[in-house]
Amino acid sequence: MIKFDKPQTLNGEQLLSELNNAKIKITDFPFIDGNGDLWLNVQEKDASKTQTILNSHIAIDSNIAKAAEKQALLDKLGITADEAQLLLG
Numbered sequence: 001m002i003k004f005d006k007p008q009t010l011n012g013e014q015l016l017s018e019l020n021n022a023k024i025k026i027t028d029f030p031f032i033d034g035n036g037d038l039w040l041n042v043q044e045k046d047a048s049k050t051q052t053i054l055n056s057h058i059a060i061d062s063n064i065a066k067a068a069e070k071q072a073l074l075d076k077l078g079i080t081a082d083e084a085q086l087l088l089g
Contacts, residue, residue: 001031002047004054006038011059018053 012030019026019042028041042050074084 001028001039001041002044002050004038004040004047004051006032006036007054007057007059009059010038010057011062013062014060015054015057018057019050022049022053024050024053 010030010032015030016026019040024042024046026040026042031039033039038054040050070081074081077084079087
């Protein structure tokens, strides 16, 4: 485990995806200790690259993103959320 500078906001799932896209293997979920330090289980050779990704990480609230995707689908189908609920039973 290596300690990193934590970004202002953090979305762990999104960060794992960003690291994976950069071919950085991580074996555990990001961990923030009681001091607010971010710990990641990455190889020492990837530490600098990992910090660069953390520096540019802008967390996206996944609930907001999912709500936007849901609304876009409803708009595309031309129905309301209530109508979709009725269709799904």
